[in-house]
Amino acid sequence: MALSGIQIYKMLPQTNCKDCGFPTCLAFAMKLAAKQVELEDCPHVSEESKKELAESAAPPIRLVELKAGQHEVRAGNEVVLFRHEKTFYNKPGVFVRVRDTDGATAIADKVEAAASYAVDYVGMELRLDGIAIEASSRDPETFSAAAAAVREVTGLPVILVADDPEVLGAALPALDGEKPLILSADSDNWEGMAELATQHGAAMGVRGSTLDELAELTEKIKEKGVEDMVLYPAADNMSRSLILHTQIRRLALKNFRSLGYPTIAFAGNGNDPGKTSVRAAQAISKYAGFVVVDSFAPELVYPLLVLRENIYTDPQKPIQVQPALYEINNPKPTDPVLVTTNFSITYFSVANEVEGSGLPAWLLVSDAEGMSVLTAWAAGKFDAERIAKGVQQFGVAEKVDRKVIVLPGHVAVLSGELEEELPQWEVMVGPREAVDLPAYMKSVLA
Amino acid sequence: MPVEIPKDKWAGAVKTVTLGATADDGGTRASKVVIGGEQTLPFMHFESPSLHRPVIGLEIRSSRPDDWSPLLLETWRDVIDDPAAWAHACEEAGADFIELMFLLKDGDGNPVSPDFAVTVVKSVLEATGLPLIVLGPGQAEVDNEILVPVAEATKGERVVLGLCEDKNYRTIVAAAMANGHLVLGRTPMDVNLAKQLNILITDMGLPLDRIVMDPTTGALGYGIEYGYSVMERLRLAALQGDAMTQLPLLVHPGFEAWKAKESKVGEGVPEAWGDWAKRAVHWETLTATALIEAGADAVVLRHPESLRRVRNVIDELMTLPEPA
């Protein structure tokens, strides 16, 4: 938590020497608390105070970054418990797990499928973040071979999962120059794990089934000089997992430093996609910084990645596209003009349908302040006047000869007013849902 | 290192609401559903163990819906033209309650009449022992015309009648009051609009423990984040002591998720969307799971496999911690 002016004052030299440009140390302390000056402006602070002040200014949840080549996955730095209070910042990294006992071919196939997976969602390309490799064999050679097999296929960041530092260490050479997450340290093996983390510059996962255990471990590990830690609250059901992740987030936000780290969740142990999906969904909406899924399947991964986008959307800013006249399938002056709003979900529902139909059209995206058709209509942000303004602003009349403009079916009520605003145009009412547009364009507009 | 775990202490609690009446309470239901009663945020059992688990309803229509996904039409193929048989199949599938929504037309294409509505509702009540929600087609005139006789014909069953919206609630609330029923109030994703509607309804004299609120939600990928946050905010307001938000929340992840192209359409979609049938069930299940964790007391679904999965989620989430 940020320190008050008085608390800061107690750490200053209290000589009122004015070198900082303020009449008293207290005045400077107040400005510092309000973040209006920098600590460096006082040349006389002790090293000890500097350290203490820097620590108090650190974010309540440490930012941990995994790196491999140009890939980066970030977790932490969150500031709220509920997304409506501000927003959630760092989308949890979704990792797919392989076991070193799966065999080189199976590993390569699964990793290849996961690493090359990409799906479009409202104009964004969604992808998975990395691979978790588990040492089910408990054998150093098998584990290092698995890590090498993964690196043959992909350069994505890696999480190494093993209990025995000796086994875990065997896989690290395959990840030279990277920052993986090594998992997991517990009360038995933490010293060996901490050594590996220090040597390799890895982030370190800390496992415990209670907060007491976790906090004790992070304290001890921190003393060994490891800063980048990730908490792995071990739980055998969704209830326990939800409670632990929530308690950790709450305590961290209250500046309880020993739990001020991002968390990781393993979504199911086995290949039941029905269970994996809901556990991963819980982890995404309730506070995990990293999520590991066992099964890779497009129909499982796609909804999870979409959920992550939705939950991490900034509530103050609906995802929008630029208002403009968009050209779909190279329209000619004789092709129709379709009207919609600039809410991303709305725009892409329509644009994808038209594009998929292969039929050319002009898509006039009206500035509706990022709202859906009906929301914008109800809020007075999508009306005849605004549509006519778009027609003028984007020079639509100069680009088309056949003056046909099509309204979304949900706002059929606008057609009268739009005819008045655009007397040269024929105003038509399209279907309500974008899915029905291709059929409508073929039968009515052709 | 002993960690002191902070516990939230709230001034307010959610009202307990009972759907359906058994013989003891003057109805004919074999089971009733009790929801609400929360004294803290969802599933924070260490602060106050939840008394009532979230419940799952399945949605049926008065006649074959023409805009449902082919996957659903196939799933309910044998019963979809017969609401009573459909309701029975939903009970077999493990639903806690049934939501029957009337379409504007009956199976023969005639506008729904009060007689038709009463006959359908009675047949459904006979075919299942579960509590029932009855919704009109969503046009004020038709809703009122059919819900009043339905309310009278089912007096004492504690049926939930809906939808009450700010534009149309008086007739439905009066019918519920006169016949011992409940109402479902719907508002478009806004805390203040939800409160306002509850004020209007209680002003007419219907007690708070006979109102369930539907704050509206969106499907995964289609605005779920708005519904999710409005539910979290409504629940926080209730716990902070705002009486007009202290009602159980019911949402329709089934309706929303099956409207999405991801669930509705199997062909001509990106390969990265994967297997259609599996994707559709994930879509509905994940929408429901996220909303239950945001505070839903009741969810209405459409597919039996989603029901099974969401039931497992609820079972897990209701696992109480071992006594320390």
Ligand code: B12
């Ligand atoms: C999410 C949502 C919100 C979000 C806003 C999201 C956003 N960025 O727009 C929030 C919570 C902010 C909101 C606010 C309000 N909302 Co609102 N909201 C919704 C909700 C649940 C979903 C809307 C949505 O995203 N749909 C998905 C998009 C993709 O749909 P779409 O834009 O219509 O596009 C489809 C079609 O129209 C078609 N299409 C689109 N363009 C074109 C073009 C052509 C040519 C064709 C043929 C087809 C076509 O294709 C698309 C896919 O099929 C709806 C209810 C519902 N479930 O539909 C209510 C709804 C739209 N809201 C409503 C209302 C009243 C409001 C408010 C006025 C109330 C309030 N809360 O104060 C405010 C207004 C906003 C303001 N003043 O700030 C009402 C509108 C009622 C009406 N008929 O007028 C609705 C219908 C809810 C209801 N049943 O009462 N809302």
Ligand code: SF4
């Ligand atoms: S420079 Fe430092 S010691 Fe001098 S008055 Fe400012 S704060 Fe105090």
